[in-house]
Amino acid sequence: MKQLWIILGASSAMARAFARKAASEGADLILAGRDQDDLQAAVADCLLRGAASVTAMPFDTRDATSFAAILIAAARFEGVINAAVFAGSMPLQSEIDANPELAAGMIADNYMGPLRMLHELAPLLEDRKSGTIVGVGSVAGDRGRIKNYVYGSTKAAFHTYLAGLRNRLTRSGAHVLTVKPGFVDTAMTWGLPGMFLVASPTDVAEAIWQAAAKKRDVIYAPFFWRYIMLIIRNIPERIFKKMSV
């Protein structure tokens, strides 16, 4: 059965690595994002790495009119429809503190846009009784921390949405995988202070691919963040509120 992977936010380093993995497995690809020049370069790259077909399409989380063309292309595809959401943005907490209006764009990128897109895509997967949706959240969504809580709250909302969608799609045989990456070595984290245990996008993409194949529900990437976050989640609020982790 042919497999279509719709990569939403395909220009990010993690998305690029995941698209390459899917290409090397012979998938059909839709690379969706804003930077069409960059996506055209990625089309050639993925074709040379073994993708059955690759199409670049415009996708803007803040502009729902960009969703329709992708949904039509998905509906026309004969085979299994899969999608992976890598779209997102992370202004610094200090920038948001200075200008709270910035939160609106981030909510659109990390939550509202992906939600609306996935909500329109979900019926297609239900109809075909197959397919996997990968949603990339963040360890930052596990607990509100002083350093990054506005971003974290958008990811927490997305996690909750994904959990509900999983609950829904599992009834028709489709599947939802929630991915919570720790620090990944991408443009988003490049040069930020306080980074540790930084994982390569290639390793994270490989972990996501394996987890999707095994129909895992929620993974941390790399895996050890499960234990770090287990501790962080279980610190009593009375103590946590005084910490600056």
Add this chain to the structure above:
Amino acid sequence: MRWKETEYSGWGRVLKAKGSLARPERISELESIISQGPAPAIGNLRSYGDAPLNGDGRAIAMTRLDRFIAFDPATGVLEAEAGVTIAVIMATFVPRGWMPTVVPGTAFATLGGCIANDVHGKNHHIAGTFGSYVESLVLAGADGVSRMVSEISEPAIFKATIGGLGQTGIIRSARIKLSRCPSTLMEVHEERIANLAQFIDAFDAAQSAFQVGWIDATARGEALGQGIFEEGQLYDGPPKLLRSRKSKAIPFNAPGFMMNPLIVRWFNKVYFGAVPMSGRNRLRRLEDFFFPLDRVHNWNRLYGKKGFHQFQCVIPTGAAATTLKAMLSKIAASGLASPLAVLKKMGPGRAGMLSFPMEGYTLAVDFPDREKARELIADLETLALDASGRIYLAKDSTSSAEAVLGMYSELIDWREIVNQIDPDGAFETGLVRRLNLRGRS
């Protein structure tokens, strides 16, 4: 685009730089960086000394601009962005029957780095250097303008760019000619060699496409120059599956005593003893043959946090036997040598004005960073200079402007071309300043 303030170093880790690094992931990001002003491009930091360093300045890490652009199966010409590594090219194209015609000793090198250092491989004696297979490249100059450069369109700039240490501009992408490879395997023959004279005879008699010698640089006296001669031919028989061996990583810096003479001598004894007296033939995966050290990630940490130097020189054929003997005697007597020195025969092939190779023999030896080691390297360099040989700039961390001027006969011509297209020295790196390669100081 965020600039990262960081300390970084080449593979040898002795020379370090503090500076600002940008790492664009998209073409638009690279263009916005270039529009802010030119800066040298760096790759995967696999050259040893300060060739990829720009202390107190900016540099552009090209590793994320690593996409394939086009491949023509009729001609074998591959076009790719400069940050793609040899490892990725091979993983993608070897299963389809194509490989880079020349591959260096590590697959972690980037396409841009292979061109900027005009690297050579185990087939140099017949195939020449990496740059000989570059059809064209796209160069972003100091003026911020990108243009296609080839041997036909701009021969002078092309030859100044191949092996040109990034001084003509930022290599953004290149078209290289791949060669056919019939399988993913290499037929390898290994035999023990008793001394240096026998080594040179073995290289002269060998007919194979790929050749390399591993020397036990701790051996002295009668056994001076003993080691293993390894040759390979691409395997073209019925398909066979060899399992890939898992790579390992050195997780932290080894303590200083790791490279003490006793341990090194013990290691070499075990390593060389593994090949039976009668020699052996075996099939190996291409990457295991070409990149044996890549299996141990961060092997440079074995030298501890102080790092190490690699001395690599080439000696013209006529002087090779006597000069190499003198060098190996000095190295053995010093007790400083590390495991696995490399000896290889080189052909005349070189594609750029500052390319390292010349017809003769090349010797590469690692030394932990000590005062005595730096003195020894200076002595070895004098021997190379006296024999009309030269040292490899991609490995160097200790040489001097005078020595290099005497070794690279086209240096003056190269300077003129480079200083004309980059008059302000925007692409200068630590190595270029230390060795005054551009004659600007």
